[in-house]
Amino acid sequence: MTLDGLRSGAVGAEVPGGRVLLYGLGRSGRGAARFLAREGLQAEWLDARPAPEDETLMDELGWERGDAAGTYATVVAAPGVPIDHPDLVAFRARGAEVIGEVALAARLRPAVPMVGITGTAGKGSTTVLVAHLLRELGVRAREGGNIDPPLLDVVDDAEVAVVELSSFQLERVPGLRLPVAVITNLGVDHLDRHRTVEAYHAAKLNITAGQDQPDVLIVPHGLQVPTRAQVRPFQAERITLADGTSVLGAADLPDGVHPANAAAAVLAAEAMLSHLGRPALAGALAGALRSAQPVAGRFETVARLGNVRFVEDSIATRTLAVQAALERAAPPVAWLVGGRDKGADLDPLREAAAGRVSQVIAFGEDGEALARGLGLPYRVVQGEDGAATMRAAVRAGLDALKGEGTVLLAPIGTSFDQFRDYKARGDAFRQAAQALAAEVAR
Incomplete structure (x- = not known):
């Protein structure tokens, strides 16, 4: 059939x-x-x-x-x-x-409304955050798509599906109409597949291609997007409802929750609640934000030693994601950089690192080349395997800080030179940081 x-x-x-x-x-x-x-x-x-x-x-x-x-x-x-x-x-x-799976779900489960979320960086964390906010406000929301689990594994258990959408998925969504869509940002990525920035952005913009006037598109302030939907811009500095009502100050967010993601997520949750005919109260959303947890592997503090934090952001291989990590990390920063270079634009990273990074700790296949390209003081570490390399990098980072600051894994390069994937690399960092903190504390 x-x-x-x-x-x-x-x-x-x-x-x-x-x-x-x-x-x-x-x-x-x-x-x-x-x-x-x-x-x-x-x-x-x-x-x-x-x-x-x-x-x-x-x-x-x-x-x-x-x-x-x-x-x-x-x-x-x-x-x-x-x-x-x-x-x-x-x-x-x-x-x-x-x-693709998203169009399949939309066609066979039209009664389950979707919040679709895409962007060059931050889409996974924003997806998890939107689902959390909706659940805290009484909606049976389930997240899936590009983030685990697959959308089709959770859509039958969802009152609302919150879907992370990659550019690859958005190439195969003919006729998809989302009542609420979010674009976290538009940068450069996946040129090996899309070949040009224009083609990559065109794929991303398919998220709003099927939207119409009753629908809502949430975008960063200043981003101009062709759409028939209602556009609601967000700013990291202002976590508000659509009418400007303040929800929460950025300084009051839980550790690891990015203000820009929070600002976008609040507007998305508000729009979906409105679509469902339910109220979106600032106080309730503020309480939900306070209970949010960072997504593992996305700017997560995995260990502390006195005034030093060890922050794992192994997934940060896109320029925008690395830049956001640098801007959020408390200086001085010992910045762990390495892996396999996939051609990231380093110019914005030099600017973000200026005055904040005390030393780059270079590791892996292209770590030293990336460090040289950044033009910052650096030290190269290596080990007999990925785990040993990460232990050496974490220790070198702690030595570089002299008792205060952040040891930050935001590696720019992919993990495939020494690790199975970014999660395995993040796990190696976590284990090394926790072991070192315990050793020094003793």
């Missing part, structure tokens, strides 16, 4: 030529498979390098491997597959509609 058949209520019907293909499995594809199976849909699948758990799930569902030369009504393509992949181009030429 087709997705159109399902939407029209023809559950279980056989529609000639209405085949559905999952193209690319992994985290997103498995979520889509489980969701479709619950709906009684049969699908085929293709993946160039399926993981064992992918093949096991397909076997359990009894789904057959698809045909790259076949004709399908709908192709649900994982975000890891470039939208201009030759197979996807060929499927479209043969009449298929190529969509």
Whole structure:
């Protein structure tokens, strides 16, 4: 059966030529498979390098491997597959509609309104924060999408779905209309996929392409975006409701909650509450903000030693994210930089570091090259593996501070030279910082 058949209520019907293909499995594809199976849909699948758990799930569902030369009504393509992949181009030429998990959820669960959140930096933390605010105000909100878990794993348990949207996901959302959308910022990223900044930004702006006048788009103050939605700008310095009513001062936020994310999240929660016909009171939102917890691995204080904080922001590999970390870290800063360089723009980082960074601690494959490019005093450390390297970096950072400041992991480079992913790198920093703090304290 087709997705159109399902939407029209023809559950279980056989529609000639209405085949559905999952193209690319992994985290997103498995979520889509489980969701479709619950709906009684049969699908085929293709993946160039399926993981064992992918093949096991397909076997359990009894789904057959698809045909790259076949004709399908709908192709649900994982975000890891470039939208201009030759197979996807060929499927479209043969009449298929190529969509992703977000469009699938929106079409098959139209009664579940979504808050969509994108941006070059801060979208994950803002997603978690919006969901937290809504839950604290009595809404059964669930977060998913680009952030774990997959959207299709949580949408059936949600009164409201709060969805982190990457540029890859936003390339495959035809017809998506969001009552509330957020753009945290627009910088430069993923040029290996999008090739140009213009194409990357165009993908991001798909978040508002289907919006209309009753809908709300929340953007940073000063960002001009073509949209038919109501635009509500936010500023990090002013955490307010849409009418300007103050909610909370930036200085009163919990440790690790970025003021810009809080400002955007408050406006998003207010807009969704209005969409649901519920009140959004400043006092209630202030209380919810005070109880917010930072997302692990996103500017999180993982250890303290006297007046020194150890802050883990392993995910900070985009220029905007690193810049935000530098601006938030209490100086003087011992800045851990390294990993594999992915071509970050260093110019804004030199400005953000000026007068705040006492020393760069360079580690990993491209750490020294990045440190030289920053033009700051630096020291190179290394170890026999990633964990040992991180222990040496943390100790060097503490030595550089002389008893006060921040040891900050905001590495610029990706983790793949020495670690499985940014989470593993962050865990190594956390363990090293906590062990060192305990050792010195003894």
